[in-house]
Amino acid sequence: MAPEVKVPLLEGRGATPAQTLGNIVVSIVGTGVLGLPFAFRTAGWLAGALGVAGAGAATFYCMLLLLDCRDKLREQETEEDGLGDEQRRHGDGGNYTYGDLGERCFGPVGRHFTEAIIVLCQTGGTVAYLVFIGQNISSVLPALSPATVVLAFLLPAEVALSFVHSLSALAPFSILADACTVLAVAAVVKEDVELLVERGRPFADRSAFAGLWGVPFACGVAVFCFEGFCLTLALEASMSNRAKFRSVLLQAIAGVTVVYVGFGVCGYLAYGDATRDIVTLNLPNNWSTAAVKVVLCVALALTFAVMMHPIHEIVESRLLAPGGWARRRGGFVERAALHLSRVAVVAALAAIACFVPAFGEFAAFVGSTVCALLSFVLPALFHLRVVGPTASTWARAVDYFFLLSGLVFAGHGMYTVLSPQ
Template identity: 35%
Template sequence: MGFDKEASSSSRTLEQLPREDTPLLGKPHPLSSQAKTFANVFIAIVGAGVLGLPYAFKRTGWLAGLLMLFSVAALTYHCMMLLVLTRRKLESFDGFSKIASFGDLGFAVCGSIGRVAVDIMMVLSQAGFCVSYLIFIGNTIANLFNSAPARSVGAYMSTKIWGISAKSFYIWGCLPFQLGLNSIKTLTHLAPLSIFADIVDLGAMGVVMVDEGGIIWRNGANIQAFGGLSVFFYGMGVAVYAFEGIGMALHLESEMKDKSKFGKILAIAMAFIALMYGGFGLLGYLAFGENTRDIITANMGKGLISTLVQLGLCINLFFTFPLMMHPVYEIVERRFWGGRYCIWLRWLLVLLVSLIALLVPNFGDFLSLVGSSVCCGLGFVLPTLFHLLMCKEEMSWVGLSVDSVIFVLGIVLGVSGTWYSLAEIFSA
């Protein structure tokens, strides 16, 4: 199983360079109450992906969309708990101390290949989130400041500023400022902006839902319950993306004072988020029907409140970008620069993320791609694999069957969903 006592190393001195068995996370934080743990779970999971849910409901149908959301929520909760149970099993062995992160767990179970698999998927998923942020910022600002109202993605992509599309112009405009923000060695002073971003997300969701409620009351749109099997993988990819936060599961459990109640708090938080997501996606689709845009705020028109909401979301995603890229820098600098700060590596990664954002035309399709590919691997495949390797001897046949089914499902969804999402992106 790749056990190695070196995997238990839980600290790093200034003189030591990071090794394969060095835990990724740094100093421990004060322990959290149940209420704070609930809030931390919420912050770790809820992000910009929620804004693509109404469009996903349009593609999959409202009933299929709800079923997918609730199913993914239950699977994500189950796999988060598998990681926690696997860590507890490992820490019960003599010679193992605290395992701080997903990557540490991968190394403890599967050796270097486990660490590498987690690191690659973490880099791709975090960078993928940042690509989606830039797509959102570019498309939203282009939609807001076009001289003519944009009725489709192509409308504001076809508008030219200095010879390039409006979306590309605004993404390039973000680049110099992002290079500066991402040059900061420590993000301690930017951390509060992450919480502020979630508050703005909630405020924006509230404003959008009130607006949608009024539209439904005046003239509801024609909707469908099922969009057909052809869009199944698309919908699953968006749902998996929306619930992606499994990389924080071990960290959140470590910070909780009463760890025996972590499962209960996590279940309540996941149920709350699932209901909130379901309501938001359903209301958006009910309000706009076939006219639902890939970013739901684009359906709100160009009034003062709508403009403020969209600008607020853009500003907060702009400042959340370096926070989401920080785990990428930790992993890349650790592997290619001895764990030392390297500004040119950071700038190269920011440039690469920006170039990818320029090439992807549709926010919703990119959410599906990231959710189908790396998020399925991180969320379903690796947790069940690690749990099976560690605990199979004491598991019942029911437990073995459940883990095996989720493992296979994760692979099928990942491969099929990635193929479907790439086909959609290239066809656009």
């Protein structure tokens, strides 16, 4: 069984509802929010709003499916072990990771596939970070291309940070990045409001529905924006009173969805067809805007190491598996293999980032493929496997709907990328 990845915000137990609400928001909100106005430009302000709201509702429902699967498995284990209702209410035993659910449903193949999807999803997020930083720094320093920023500046820094194995040492940077994201969002909203006041007619010349094919794009960006799906079980396990988690989760998802819709609509109404794939690039070229971009990029560069941690954990668990090449040689060779694996993974992601043409399109692709599989397909599949035999016909129909819709959504995302432009 692969080692369980610890999350800085979730270490320990006994979190209050307020603390859990904050943890959920921190785990969900990321840089993807700054690509929402571009998604609304592609889909239209009304279609984009409906797409984001739909993605938020679907994400919440599928998070509940994971919790239902965990509860069913815990109930089965409780009956087998002879634990009472009181122990079950207090959550004794039965804690599962996403990979554990995959293994319980489909054996070792299920675990490997689930962990592979998590790695791909996490990889997409880290590459998006690099693309985001490269494009923003290049906008501040036009002499530097995004690829130069990534290879000459980010790559050496991220390789050095990859040798820091302590998540507790890196956790404050994740909080800093979220604070800087809030600062950037506030700066964009301020500029949006000023432009909307000047225009006087915010909806003039702004499309409510830009075409059928724009809706999947907006939904893909929206799904990408709801990061942290695989942390659902860990977030619930961190609460002192787990019975309140579902209501806290609903509050968090609803609040974040409202903010996403408002931010996307305001950004598109303010800039119209000139909306960039990263809306901070629409801000005026002055010292305050440059400062916001640089601080945000520095914080994200530091947070990159936290984002990489689950990937390193899974890769290293394979290198150190009993009978593995590195484990058999031990000593210096084993330590060197671990360090080289970290360097190789970071270098590979930096190389991929240099070939990504635009943040918005990449975010939509990641959201509509691996994120859709992780957020919709796997939860529905696990729920059918674990709860399906005792579930109602209506519940199974909804599971099949999410399963098929997620597969179609992922297929459309792959077709969009692979089809000739």
